[in-house]
Amino acid sequence: MSKPLLIGPFTQLLPMSGLPLKGALSDEQLPIIEKGGLVVYEGKILDIGIFEDLKSDDVEVHQLEGNHVCLPGFIDAHTHICFGGSRARDYAYRNSGKTYLEIAKAGGGIWDTVTQTRKASQEDLVEGIISRSVTHLKNGVTTIEVKSGYGLSVEEELKMLRAIKQADRKTLADLVPTCLAAHMKPKDWDGDKNYLEEIASKLFLQLKSEGLANRIDAFIEESAFSSQEIAPYFQKARELGFDITVHADQFTTGGSEVAIQFDAISADHLEASTEKEIQLLAKSDVIATALPGASLGLGCDFTPARKLLDAGGVLAIASDHNPGSAPMGDLLTQASILGTFEKLSNAEVLAGITFRASAALNLEDRGTLEVNKLADFVIFPTDNYQEITYHQGQLKPNAVWKNGKQIE
Ligand code: NIG
Ligand code: FE
Numbered sequence: 169m170s171k172p173l174l175i176g177p178f179t180q181l182l183p184m185s186g187l188p189l190k191g192a193l194s195d196e197q198l199p200i201i202e203k204g205g206l207v208v209y210e211g212k213i214l215d216i217g218i219f220e221d222l223k224s225d226d227v228e229v230h231q232l233e234g235n236h237v238c239l240p241g242f243i244d245a246h247t248h249i250c251f252g253g254s255r256a257r258d259y260a261y262r263n264s265g266k267t268y269l270e271i272a273k274a275g276g277g278i279w280d281t282v283t284q285t286r287k288a289s290q291e292d293l294v295e296g297i298i299s300r301s302v303t304h305l306k307n308g309v310t311t312i313e314v315k316s317g318y319g320l321s322v323e324e325e326l327k328m329l330r331a332i333k334q335a336d337r338k339t340l341a342d343l344v345p346t347c348l349a350a351h352m353k354p355k356d357w358d359g360d361k362n363y364l365e366e367i368a369s370k371l372f373l374q375l376k377s378e379g380l381a382n383r384i385d386a387f388i389e390e391s392a393f394s395s396q397e398i399a400p401y402f403q404k405a406r407e408l409g410f411d412i413t414v415h416a417d418q419f420t421t422g423g424s425e426v427a428i429q430f431d432a433i434s435a436d437h438l439e440a441s442t443e444k445e446i447q448l449l450a451k452s453d454v455i456a457t458a459l460p461g462a463s464l465g466l467g468c469d470f471t472p473a474r475k476l477l478d479a480g481g482v483l484a485i486a487s488d489h490n491p492g493s494a495p496m497g498d499l500l501t502q503a504s505i506l507g508t509f510e511k512l513s514n515a516e517v518l519a520g521i522t523f524r525a526s527a528a529l530n531l532e533d534r535g536t537l538e539v540n541k542l543a544d545f546v547i548f549p550t551d552n553y554q555e556i557t558y559h560q561g562q563l564k565p566n567a568v569w570k571n572g573k574q575i576e
Contacts, residue, residue, distance in 0.1 A: 173572070174227040176205030177219035178238040179551040183537035184522045190450075192477045193515035200553070204238065208543035211571035216537055230574075235551035239518065240537050241310030241544030241570065243525035244499050246413075246436050246457055248315045248348075248490035249300040250293050250328050250335075253284030255491045262466065268391070278318070278352050281491050285318035285328065293331035294338065300489065300497065301341045306576050308546035308565045309499055312341050313486070313529055315385060317348030322370045325349045329380040340575045344529050346413065347375055350386035350393055350401060364397060368404040376408065383433075387415040388423035395426045402430045411530055417441040418462070428452045434484065434528040438471045439463060446472060450479035455528040457484040458520070460506035461494035473510040484528040485520035501561025508560075517557050543572035 181204025187193060205219030207227055215222055223229065258276040271277055285293070297314065304312055314335075316328035329345055336343035349367045357363050375381045384405040386398050392415075393401075402412055411433050416423025418437040424445045427435035435449060436457035449456050458471035477483050485506060489497030496502065499521055507517040526535025534542045547567040548556055555563055568576035 171226060171228045172207050172209035172214050173230055174205050174207050174219070174222050175230045175569075176203075176222075176232060178204045178232070178547070179235045180204070180237045180553050181206070181216070181537070182237065182239050182518070182553055183216060184240050184518065185536040185538045187515070187519060187523065189524065189527055190482050191480045193513055193519055195513050195515050198515045206238070206537065206543070206545065208569075208572035211543055213537060213539055213541050213543050215539060235549065236566075237548045237550050237553045237556065238537075239546050239548075239553070240522045240535055241546050241568065242308045242499055242521045243311040243529065243531075243535060244304060244309045244487050244489070244521070245313050245434070245484050245525040245528040246315075246459060246486035246488050247312055247497070248317060248488070249312065249497070250297050250314055250316065250332055251281050251285050251318050251491050252288035252292065252296070253281060253491065255280060255495070258492060259465070259495065278492060279355055281318045282320050282354070286324050290327050290331045290334070293328060294335045297332060297335035297343070298339050301335070301339045301343065303497070304499070305339075305341050305568060305570075306564070307498060307500055307561075308568055310341055310544040310546070310568065310570045311344065311526070311529070311531070311534060313344040313346055315346045315348040316381075317351035317385070320349065320351065320354035322367065322374075325367070325371060326374065326380070329375065330378070333380055340570050344383070344531070345381040346383040346385050347371070347381040348385040348387070350398065352387060352392045364393070364401040368401055372404065372408055372410070382411055383413055384410045385413045385415065388426055389415070389418055390420055395422050398426060402426070406430060417445055421445055424449055424454070427454050433530055436486065436488075437462065438476070439469050441472060443475075446475050446479050446481070450476060450481035455482045455484050455524065457486050457528055458506055459486055459488035459494065460502040461496050461498075462488045464496060464502065464505070465492075465494040470506055470509050473506060473512055477512070477516060482524055482527065483516065483520050484525040485517065486525065486528075498561050500556070504557040504560040507557055514554055514557050543569060545569050
């Protein structure tokens with residue numbers, strides 16, 4: 169039997185543990201273990217502390233030379249990396265001043281990706297997810313939430329979610345699937361039937377029986393579904409025990425109140441949230457997930473992250489990686505830039521992509537480096553953790569470990 173493995177020394181080891189889930193954080197609150205080490209065994213953390221103190225005959229040593237900063241593996245709690253085709257044309261149209269409606273009329277928007285995703289085979293989708301998750305992994309992201317939502321029929325949504333499940337088996341990252349069949353009203357839908365009723369009655373149980381998703385998401389927006397339309401859909405999802413998450417307040421408000429009403433785990437986007445929504449979210453247990461990649465892709469305001477934190481809310485930060493609004497897909501770059509514009513401390517940025525992001529996925533086994541948590545961590549070639557956000561994503565990890573194994 170192999171022995172536990174001691175990895176280190178890390179110039180700085182940031183376990184991100186013992187910090188509050190809610191509210192503002194200062195860098196002074198960050199616990200830092202200097203000359204730290206991690207002992208890993210069977211995919212989990214067996215011990216954490218000062219490297220020299222952890223040495224013994226019972227452990228093998230993976231010795232590091234030079235300067236290293238170690239953090240928990242990053243968690244991207246909101247992506248749409250299962251899709252076919254590209255929307256470079258939409259991006260060019262937007263940048264030349266075309267409106268959302270004009271782009272949709274010219275054959276662009278979410279429906280364009282639906283058409284291209286429906287044309288793709290399940291295998292094509294699996295390949296696309298794997299290649300995108302490899303890029304995320306290289307950047308230190310070890311857990312990735314992946315939404316459906318470009319199928320928009322029972323069969324096509326199943327194809328996407330089966331592809332996500334298949335890709336999860338083939339990639340080293342952990343993929344967390346979410347059903348976003350309520351992404352928009354399908355343009356080819358027979359107007360006599362209620363789309364959401366059909367999805368709730370024909371897809372929800374199938375998701376359970378095939379183990380395809382435990383999470384239900386909906387886009388609440390003028391161009392997608394109203395709060396009233398979504399209520400019975402979320403009610404059904406809750407009765408069946410699904411976790412709920414919402415695309416909320418992206419262009420107009422309303423979604424975050426629905427998220428609170430249905431005890432959603434998270435309300436994501438929130439670029440349009442006003443003081444009223446900020447206060448309501450902060451008082452609730454709903455995690456506010458900022459998606460700076462969508463602000464950068466669309467050229468619009470950032471989520472009011474500073475205000476949400478100061479009001480006492482929980483802030484996670486995710487990439488929203490998708491072919492339309494957020495094609496960049498670089499979580500650390502985007503989180504760092506959000507920090508610059510919203511005046512977030514390093515602690516708040518790093519919390520948003522580690523333990524606050526794991527809370528947004530209801531995953532208790534990761535997000536911090538503590539005994540018995542998954543041995544998922546990322547190592548940067550520097551002596552000072554502040555260099556990481558300072559380089560806005562250009563300081564790349566020199567190693568990534570997943571389940572106690574070095575994979576990058
Ligand atoms: O999170 N807002 C709705 N859905 C996605 C965009 C999807 C797309 O444009 O393809 C988002 O930004
Ligand atoms: Fe999204």
